Amino acid sequence: MEKVLLTGFEPFDGERLNPSWEAVRQLQGHVLSDGSQIFTIQLPCVFDIARQNMTDALDSLQPWMVLAVGQAGGRAELSFERVAINLDDARIPDNAGQQPIDRPVIPNGPAAWFTTLPVKSIVLALQEAGIPAGISHSAGTYVCNHVFYGLMHQASRRPSLAKAGFVHIPYLPEQAARQPKPQPSMPLAQMVSGLELALETAVNTRVDCKISAGSTH
Amino acid sequence: MEKVLLTGFEPFDGERLNPSWEAVRQLQGHVLSDGSQIFTIQLPCVFDIARQNMTDALDSLQPWMVLAVGQAGGRAELSFERVAINLDDARIPDNAGQQPIDRPVIPNGPAAWFTTLPVKSIVLALQEAGIPAGISHSAGTYVCNHVFYGLMHQASRRPSLAKAGFVHIPYLPEQAARQPKPQPSMPLAQMVSGLELALETAVNTRVDCKISAGSTH
Amino acid sequence: MEKVLLTGFEPFDGERLNPSWEAVRQLQGHVLSDGSQIFTIQLPCVFDIARQNMTDALDSLQPWMVLAVGQAGGRAELSFERVAINLDDARIPDNAGQQPIDRPVIPNGPAAWFTTLPVKSIVLALQEAGIPAGISHSAGTYVCNHVFYGLMHQASRRPSLAKAGFVHIPYLPEQAARQPKPQPSMPLAQMVSGLELALETAVNTRVDCKISAGSTH
Amino acid sequence: MEKVLLTGFEPFDGERLNPSWEAVRQLQGHVLSDGSQIFTIQLPCVFDIARQNMTDALDSLQPWMVLAVGQAGGRAELSFERVAINLDDARIPDNAGQQPIDRPVIPNGPAAWFTTLPVKSIVLALQEAGIPAGISHSAGTYVCNHVFYGLMHQASRRPSLAKAGFVHIPYLPEQAARQPKPQPSMPLAQMVSGLELALETAVNTRVDCKISAGSTH
Numbered sequence: 001m002e003k004v005l006l007t008g009f010e011p012f013d014g015e016r017l018n019p020s021w022e023a024v025r026q027l028q029g030h031v032l033s034d035g036s037q038i039f040t041i042q043l044p045c046v047f048d049i050a051r052q053n054m055t056d057a058l059d060s061l062q063p064w065m066v067l068a069v070g071q072a073g074g075r076a077e078l079s080f081e082r083v084a085i086n087l088d089d090a091r092i093p094d095n096a097g098q099q100p101i102d103r104p105v106i107p108n109g110p111a112a113w114f115t116t117l118p119v120k121s122i123v124l125a126l127q128e129a130g131i132p133a134g135i136s137h138s139a140g141t142y143v144c145n146h147v148f149y150g151l152m153h154q155a156s157r158r159p160s161l162a163k164a165g166f167v168h169i170p171y172l173p174e175q176a177a178r179q180p181k182p183q184p185s186m187p188l189a190q191m192v193s194g195l196e197l198a199l200e201t202a203v204n205t206r207v208d209c210k211i212s213a214g215s216t217h
Numbered sequence: 218m219e220k221v222l223l224t225g226f227e228p229f230d231g232e233r234l235n236p237s238w239e240a241v242r243q244l245q246g247h248v249l250s251d252g253s254q255i256f257t258i259q260l261p262c263v264f265d266i267a268r269q270n271m272t273d274a275l276d277s278l279q280p281w282m283v284l285a286v287g288q289a290g291g292r293a294e295l296s297f298e299r300v301a302i303n304l305d306d307a308r309i310p311d312n313a314g315q316q317p318i319d320r321p322v323i324p325n326g327p328a329a330w331f332t333t334l335p336v337k338s339i340v341l342a343l344q345e346a347g348i349p350a351g352i353s354h355s356a357g358t359y360v361c362n363h364v365f366y367g368l369m370h371q372a373s374r375r376p377s378l379a380k381a382g383f384v385h386i387p388y389l390p391e392q393a394a395r396q397p398k399p400q401p402s403m404p405l406a407q408m409v410s411g412l413e414l415a416l417e418t419a420v421n422t423r424v425d426c427k428i429s430a431g432s433t434h
Numbered sequence: 435m436e437k438v439l440l441t442g443f444e445p446f447d448g449e450r451l452n453p454s455w456e457a458v459r460q461l462q463g464h465v466l467s468d469g470s471q472i473f474t475i476q477l478p479c480v481f482d483i484a485r486q487n488m489t490d491a492l493d494s495l496q497p498w499m500v501l502a503v504g505q506a507g508g509r510a511e512l513s514f515e516r517v518a519i520n521l522d523d524a525r526i527p528d529n530a531g532q533q534p535i536d537r538p539v540i541p542n543g544p545a546a547w548f549t550t551l552p553v554k555s556i557v558l559a560l561q562e563a564g565i566p567a568g569i570s571h572s573a574g575t576y577v578c579n580h581v582f583y584g585l586m587h588q589a590s591r592r593p594s595l596a597k598a599g600f601v602h603i604p605y606l607p608e609q610a611a612r613q614p615k616p617q618p619s620m621p622l623a624q625m626v627s628g629l630e631l632a633l634e635t636a637v638n639t640r641v642d643c644k645i646s647a648g649s650t651h
Numbered sequence: 652m653e654k655v656l657l658t659g660f661e662p663f664d665g666e667r668l669n670p671s672w673e674a675v676r677q678l679q680g681h682v683l684s685d686g687s688q689i690f691t692i693q694l695p696c697v698f699d700i701a702r703q704n705m706t707d708a709l710d711s712l713q714p715w716m717v718l719a720v721g722q723a724g725g726r727a728e729l730s731f732e733r734v735a736i737n738l739d740d741a742r743i744p745d746n747a748g749q750q751p752i753d754r755p756v757i758p759n760g761p762a763a764w765f766t767t768l769p770v771k772s773i774v775l776a777l778q779e780a781g782i783p784a785g786i787s788h789s790a791g792t793y794v795c796n797h798v799f800y801g802l803m804h805q806a807s808r809r810p811s812l813a814k815a816g817f818v819h820i821p822y823l824p825e826q827a828a829r830q831p832k833p834q835p836s837m838p839l840a841q842m843v844s845g846l847e848l849a850l851e852t853a854v855n856t857r858v859d860c861k862i863s864a865g866s867t868h
Contacts, residue, residue: 013867072868076293076399083736085763085788089865101861102771112736112763120753130391132402137736138789141865168868173407174347182293184401185349190390210752214740214792216664217723217819230650289651302517302546302571306648318644319554329519329546337536354519355572358648385651427535431523431575433447434506434602510727510833564825566836607841608781616727618835619783624824 002036004199005063007054009070009143012045012095019172020069023191030196034203039063045095045143047088051105051150058154058161065163065202067117068151069195070144072168073175076184077132078194079168080119081139084149085112089141105149113152117165118201118208125201131194132186135213139166163202167195219253221416222280224271226287226360229262229312236389237286240408247413251420256280262360263313264305268322268367275371275378282380282419284334285368286412287361289385290392293401294349295411296385297336298356301366302329306358322366330369334382335418335425342418348411349403352430356383380419384412436470438633439497441488443504443577446479446529453606454503457625464630468637473497479577480530481522485539485584492588492595499597499636501551502585503629504578506602507609510618511566512628513602514553515573518583519546523575539583547586551599552635552642559635565628566620569647573600597636601629653687655850656714658705660721660794663696663746670823671720674842681847685854690714696794697747698739702756702801709805709812716814716853718768719802720846721795723819724826727835728783729845730819731770732790735800736763740792756800764803768816769852769859776852782845783837786864790817814853818846 008021021042028040041057043050054068072079086109088100119135126133139145148166155164169191170176176185186194225238238259245257258274260267271285289296303326305317336352343350356362365383372381386408387393393402403411442455455476462474475491477484488502506513520543522534553569560567573579582600589598603625604610610619620628659672672693679691692708694701705719723730737760739751770786777784790796799817806815820842821827827836837845 070868075868076393076401079399082738083762085734085765087733087765087788089863091863091865091867099863101863101865102859110762111734111765112761114736114738114762127394130389130394132390132393132399134399137738137792138866140868141788142867144868172347173349173403176293176349177344177347182296182349182351182401184293184399186390186402187404187407190404208753212740212742212750212752214742214752215789216742216793217721217726217791217795287651292651299521300519300545302548304516304548304571306646308646308648308650316646318646318648319642327546328517328544328548331519331521331545354521354575355649357651358571359650361651425536429523429525429533429535431525431535432572433525433576434504434509434574434578510827510835513833561828564823564828566824566827566833568833606781607783607837610727610783611778611781616730616783616785616835618727618833619837620824621838621841624838 003061003063004032004036004038005057005061005066006038006040007043007068009043009045013092015175018071019169019191020071022188023195024069026192027196032199032203036203043147047094047098047100047143047146050143050147054147054151055154058158062160064160066151066161067199068147068166070168073171074183075168075170077134078126079134079136080122081115081148081166081168082119082135082137083112083114084139084145084152086110086149087141088146094143105146106153109153113149115165116155116163118205120208120211120213121205122198122201123213124209124211125197126194129197131190136168137215220278220280221249221253221255222274222278222283223255223257224260224285226260226262230309232392235288236386236408237288239405240412241286243409244413249416249420253420260364261312263311264315264317264360264363267360267364271364271368272371279377281377283368283378284416285364285383287385290388291400292385292387294351295343296351296353297339298332298365298383298385299336299352299354300329300331301356301362301369303327303366304358305363311360322363323370326370330366332382333372333380335422337425337428337430338422339415339418340430341426341428342414343411346414348407353385354432437495437497438466438470438472439491439495439500440472440474441477441502443477443479447526449609452505453603453625454505456622457629458503460626461630466633466637477581478529480528481532481534481577481580484577484581488581488585489588492592496594498594500585500595501633502581502600504602507605508617509602509604511568512560513568513570514556515549515582515600515602516553516569516571517546517548518573518579518586520544520583521575522580528577539580540587543587547583549599550589550597552639554642554645554647555639556632556635557647558643558645559631560628563631565624570602571649654712654714655683655687655689656708656712656717657689657691658694658719660694660696664743666826669722670820670842671722673839674846675720677843678847683850683854687854694798695746697745698749698751698794698797701794701798705798705802706805713811715811717802717812718850719798719817721819724822725834726819726821728785729777730785730787731773732766732799732817732819733770733786733788734763734765735790735796735803737761737800738792739797745794756797757804760804764800766816767806767814769856771859771862771864772856773849773852774864775860775862776848777845780848782841787819788866
């Protein structure tokens with residue numbers, strides 16, 4: 001049986017929950033249309049350890065596809081990341097109190113890795129299904145980008161890991177309701193539908209479509 | 218039987234649907250905890266006619282409470298309006314092609330009317346239920362404000378119309394998914410829950426609570 | 435000699451300066467093209483006292499025109515307010531520690547007062563001069579709106595006070611440079627030019643032009 | 652005499668001017684504190700040709716430092732780019748009508764190049780001087796990123812080109828004044844001061860400081 005790995009994060013930055021894990025856990029054991037089965041793990045919001053846990057899961061599960069999911073409070077859509085950069089620059093401490101500034105994720109690693117998911121096809125499929133989705137060109141410089149970079153670095157040396165990438169997701173409505181200023185949100189059920197449709201689209205897309213999704217700056 | 222009137226708008230500005238009507242129509246015939254029954258009408262996005270239709274509905278239904286609902290693309294929450302102003306200033310033509318600029322909604326009417334809904338209690342109840350909600354101090358100068366002003370003007374001379382107000386709601390996800398730039402959205406089911414909870418809270422609140430929800434500018 | 439009163443505020447909310455006073459003081463004694471001379475005062479960021487100080491200045495100076503200026507951190511342009519509402523709802527305490535919630539500025543006063551400045555002509559003139567400017571339909575519910583409402587209330591009973599209004603201005607660059615997130619700003623010299631041009635335009639405009647500057651919500 | 656190259660762009664996207672060139676041209680011939688002289692060129696907003704023109708200028712001038720400047724309408728500060736990615740994805744056609752989608756800037760080039768300017772020290776110096784400034788982790792996927800990537804690719808094989816980077820700058824006030832919605836802006840004089848201070852800081856900084864300027868997503 002082919003395996004797909006879906007990862008979410010534990011809560012951080014004072015939040016009581018993390019929508020990435022709330023959404024991901026709903027898809028544990030789910031079987032995609034090609035027969036692949038979804039496995040899920042929760043990653044700590046901690047530099048290095050989160051990345052090591054990801055690598056350990058790649059070793060033990062040997063998935064052919066991985067989608068890592070993280071919270072991006074303030075974004076309004078499922079935001080598929082195009083590129084991971086080799087830079088840690090933490091604005092706030094992680095859950096272990098570490099706050100690395102201007103160090104590489106992996107010393108001597110390449111400056112960046114591009115996602116190998118068909119992100120244009122995925123965004124198109126989600127928009128057609130009425131789920132707000134888009135492409136992002138920066139996953140930040142915190143634990144999300146750190147894990148994403150580590151994932152793509154591993155993928156580059158694991159030929160069986162054909163497709164890998166990262167998606168940032170909005171606040172849940174109950175999180176947005178507690179913010180001092182209005183913030184976009186997305187209900188859990190829609191996040192779960194969106195993640196499932198993203199994986200299905202990745203399963204069924206051999207060559208990504210070339211629609212424009214760039215930004216002028 | 219006591220009646221509550223809930224109004225929504227037809228689509229405008231090139232949209233194929235209006236979330237206000239999609240949400241409102243789901244509550245047609247619904248009975249609130251005090252036994253009041255909800256009646257719904259769709260208003261045209263047309264100056265004067267929308268306001269006249271509202272007045273006609275007040276005449277025929279004699280509701281004791283009215284909540285008018287309108288779309289506010291770009292807002293992230295259920296946004297309860299505090300005040301309606303006596304000003305039409307249309308940025309775009311209405312659905313009949315009218316574009317009034319700097320004329321009063323009602324000549325010689327007062328400069329503004331405040332809502333008579335307990336908006337602080339409503340927002341608090343929604344936030345506690347995990348539904349993003351807030352207070353707004355401007356309903357704009359288009360058909361929404363026009364209808365809101367007309368409604369409050371009527372309420373001021375109808376003692377039996379105890380509570381009246383207006384709420385702006387976000388895009389539906391399928392609308393946001395079609396926008397060129399990321400936009401906040403809220404699913405229909407959550408809008409409907411939010412409107413119902415708002416009405417229930419209004420039914421059960423005798424004196425509004427005094428929590429701060431102001432803005433410095 | 436005809437007099438014009440221009441007011442600014444003292445710093446608040448932890449800021450070390452208030453751009454409104456920094457800009458206003460530059461125009462002390464300046465003579466406009468019709469021979470009117472500008473007088474300036476600084477108002478405290480304190481409910482009631484700021485409004486009383488304004489009334490005292492109206493009594494002593496007997497100006498024929500008044501423009502009150504206040505800081506609106508986060509706005510990107512000179513933002514001419516259309517309407518003042520009869521509501522105090524403080525999100526943060528004022529400089530005297532008062533935080534009124536949901537009380538009228540003036541008990542039994544009208545719900546709102548519209549500006550009597552030709553704000554459309556002013557905005558047009560500023561934009562043509564390359565100075566970002568616009569119309570706002572809410573001055574908030576803090577000390578700025580409080581002073582604006584008090585000013586217009588006084589103007590309504592002083593026939594000699596022909597034109598009065600309020601403009602919100604952005605952060606100065608040095609304030610924006612200290613904010614944790616990127617914020618729009620405007621240099622002092624441009625603010626001063628903008629205020630002077632606004633007053634000149636008000637002097638030379640008999641009937642305001644009717645250009646659309648409304649908002650749909 | 653040591654040379655510093657400063658580049659700006661021609662107008663694009665329907666604008667009549669480009670603040671990057673307006674600012675850059677003011678510094679033509681200026682001598683920095685270490686005796687380096689500033690040379691300036693205007694680049695076309697055209698894929699490939701802009702990059703080739705940059706390379707030609709590197710060949711002919713042999714500068715030891717290069718700062719490329721581009722317009723980023725909507726940003727509020729001088730926004731120093733951290734990383735250029737090997738991706739063209741044009742949202743709108745360039746000035747020659749080309750709209751490349753999902754192709755590399757340089758086939759088989761590395762996925763990204765980091766700036767070699769001391770961007771943390773620069774941002775700190777500007778903020779202390781009261782000029783809004785910050786770090787960005789995405790220069791987009793249009794001609795700006797294209798030129799930035801090409802520049803850093805050249806720098807990687809030219810040991811004498813010690814420092815190179817890119818800064819995105821806001822609209823000028825006269826551009827912002829013409830936008831339909833409020834947009835941040837910065838006057839020309841402040842942009843020029845900011846660029847000069849950035850270059851001076853780069854001249855005088857041997858090792859960049861490690862202050863946090865990261866983003867969580």
